[in-house]
Amino acid sequence: MGSAKIAEGKTKIVRPYREGYALLEFKDDITAGDGARHDVLPGKGVLNAQTSAYLFRVLEGKGISTHYVGMYDERTMIVKYLKMIPVEVVLRNIATGSVVKRLPINEGERFDPPIIEFFLKDDSRHDPMLNYHHMEHLKLMTRKEAERVEEIMYGVNDALFPLLKSKGLILYDFKLEFGRLGDELVVGDEITLDSMRVREEGTGRILDKDLYRKGADLETVRKAYEEFYRRLTS
Numbered sequence: 306m307g308s309a310k311i312a313e314g315k316t317k318i319v320r321p322y323r324e325g326y327a328l329l330e331f332k333d334d335i336t337a338g339d340g341a342r343h344d345v346l347p348g349k350g351v352l353n354a355q356t357s358a359y360l361f362r363v364l365e366g367k368g369i370s371t372h373y374v375g376m377y378d379e380r381t382m383i384v385k386y387l388k389m390i391p392v393e394v395v396l397r398n399i400a401t402g403s404v405v406k407r408l409p410i411n412e413g414e415r416f417d418p419p420i421i422e423f424f425l426k427d428d429s430r431h432d433p434m435l436n437y438h439h440m441e442h443l444k445l446m447t448r449k450e451a452e453r454v455e456e457i458m459y460g461v462n463d464a465l466f467p468l469l470k471s472k473g474l475i476l477y478d479f480k481l482e483f484g485r486l487g488d489e490l491v492v493g494d495e496i497t498l499d500s501m502r503v504r505e506e507g508t509g510r511i512l513d514k515d516l517y518r519k520g521a522d523l524e525t526v527r528k529a530y531e532e533f534y535r536r537l538t539s
């Protein structure tokens with residue numbers, strides 16, 4: 306696909322499509338540490354596009370609005386063109402990752418109810434955490450919108466946690482990005498193993514991008530992404 310780009314990130318390219326829509330192409334690139342580590346993992350783009358599409362369809366089935374429209378090709382989704390909000394919204398069921406580094410919280414602690422955090426998308430500042438006040442001041446989201454976003458996050462968790470559990474998998478945490486379509490807040494971006502943490506129930510075996518973050522070889526990472534997609538869709 307050689308057409309013009311609207312935007313290109315570390316792992317995806319946005320291209321123009323029909324009025325009101327865009328194409329979202331998933332690249333084979335994998336990165337960590339705000340882009341400090343970077344590799345190309347053949348097959349990852351297709352796996353992530355398919356995983357994301359599958360999970361967006363699950364959410365749509367539960368009445369949650371997403372940007373997903375359909376597939377253009379095996380690594381490219383047709384999406385509604387949203388005005389994206391540069392905030393990463395994280396929901397945590399079980400403590401791991403940045404939260405156990407920042408706060409006196411132990412690895413593996415259960416959050417009940419789940420915790421939600423907001424971060425500014427800004428690699429140069431290492432994605433600092435935001436509260437409602439910061440978001441209002443920076444004109445990212447009003448408090449009312451942030452509360453609506455939290456409601457949607459809980460809805461997504463209520464859809465995905467039991468689904469993964471039924472496959473013997475535990476959803477530790479996930480990150481979503483939101484965009485505006487008129488007055489509506491819509492789930493955009495992706496839902497993949499790059500943006501969520503999934504562990505095998507019982508063994509605790511890691512299936513997500515933490516493998517790569519922790520230095521696993523690329524074939525181990527690819528196999529984990531493949532296994533997740535197979536189990537998800539089985």
Ligand code: C5P
Nearest residue numbers: 395402403404478479480499500501502
């Ligand atoms: O690193 P941290 O523990 O804050 O990550 C929480 C969740 O958000 C993880 O599932 C991680 O994969 C995801 N995340 C992301 N993009 C980032 C930072 C975190 O998808 N830039």
